[in-house]
Amino acid sequence: LEPNDLPISSFIDDTSYPSRVTKASNDLKLRCTEFDENGNVTLVNGEYKKTELIAKYSLLPRDLRKIDSSMLPHILIRPSAILLNLLHLRVLIKHNRVLIFDAYGSTDSYTQSVFMYDLEGKLRAASADAKQAGSLPYEFRALEAVLISVTGGLESEFEGVREPVVRVLRELEEDIDRDKLRYLLIYSKKLGTFEQRARLVRDALDELLDADDDLAAMYLTAKAQGELRNENDHTEVEMLLESYHKVTDEIVQAAENLVSNIRNTEEIVKAILDANRNSLMVLDIKFTICTLGIAAGTFVAALYGMNLTNFLEESVLGFGGVSVVCGLFTAFAVMWGLKVLRRVQRLRMSGSPGM
Structure with missing residues (x-):
């Protein structure tokens, strides 16, 4: 090379x-x-x-x-x-x-673009009234616009998730279908993700409300003008944050109730499916008991069907007697099996079944 x-x-x-x-x-x-x-x-x-x-x-x-x-x-x-x-x-x-x-x-x-349009309109409308008494400072007006957009987004997202979940739950009350259960699983995952996001927003507001020094430090306009505020003097911003904290808390509570309804529905569906499965098992056991009874009766007939001399070939009552005995054996075996099945089906909170 x-x-x-x-x-x-x-x-x-x-x-x-x-x-x-x-x-x-x-x-x-x-x-x-x-x-x-x-x-x-x-x-x-x-x-x-x-x-x-x-x-x-x-x-x-x-x-x-x-x-x-x-x-x-x-x-x-x-x-x-x-x-x-x-x-x-x-x-x-x-500030x-x-x-x-x-x-x-x-x-x-898209949602951010809508927020920018709303923020521009609110800041322009509020700038004309900025000198009036009781008007919010610039930073609080912007903060309120952010909180309005966030809570509005949570509400619209929750409505988009809640309607299909409620519809599937209502349909499951009438008929339990495999496709409906699959849809319920998909919607429950989406609802769980939304609940976690809403809870994180609520926790962030809750954490801020618990910090008095941070609430007092949010008065940026007063700080820029050289005004010193007491650490406990934050009533205005605290009331603003509490109002939107309540909105987010209501959304979280509604999402938790919907998640609880989904779990209750899933437990009921599981109980119904278990009951149907038990009914099928009982039906199978009954067929098995009947087969056992017939086998017990035909056992005698099989013995007499052998090519052996049993002194009943020439008897007039031989066929009828053997048939009656086979029927009695069959009835006894079936009744005994059903009695044992009923005793096993009795459920008690304490003690052995049938005692």
Whole structure:
């Protein structure tokens, strides 16, 4: 072999290596849409490096990791920002800015677009009344818009899961079918997944409500104006969070009740199937008992059918007598077998059967 005859190693000239480097570099950027204090969109699908976001909004790398890659709901309170990762929304709220991290290309892109439209309308409508007494600060208006979108998404998703489950449960009350049981299994898995997601959202709100220091730190407008709030002075945001916590708790309770109904239906179906199986077994045992009785009667006839002299061949009453004896043996065997079967079928909480 000459040196030029050797094949080129694939690991030396790997065309996929630059693509991996490009993908790794793209992972260091986040696409987001920005709203200003008047509800106007100042940036659409803009790309920020993670280092820029960390430096601009005084964040930590683990904060962006929970927003970018974590699938669990999180509500993080930072000195100058509120980070939200709830279902289809990943939002960063400042005292005068809202950043919505894009979910383009995923199944949540439509719901996120609807949320952006609603958020823009609410922020614009509320900016005109911002100077009135009793109006919510900018960060609380954005937070309420996020919670409305999340609870609305949970309610619509629950309605989409609840209707087919209720329909299948109603049909199973009339007739137990294999296809209906298969559909019930599929819907129960979907309902279990939804229940877990709703419970995680409720737990995130519950955890935030238990932290007084985080609730007081959510007043970003007052903090930007230099106003210091007491740690226990958070009635406004606490009432806001409690109202939506109750909504999510109601959704979780309704999902748990529906899951309980599915389990009860499954137990009833199993009991009915066991009862039918027992009935078939009893019927089989009865046929076996009847066969045993007939075999007991024909045993005598088989003995007399042998080519042996038994002194009854020439008797006038021989045939009738032997037939009566065979019938008595058959009846006795059948009655005895049915009596034993009835004694075994008696179920008692204590003691042996039939004692």
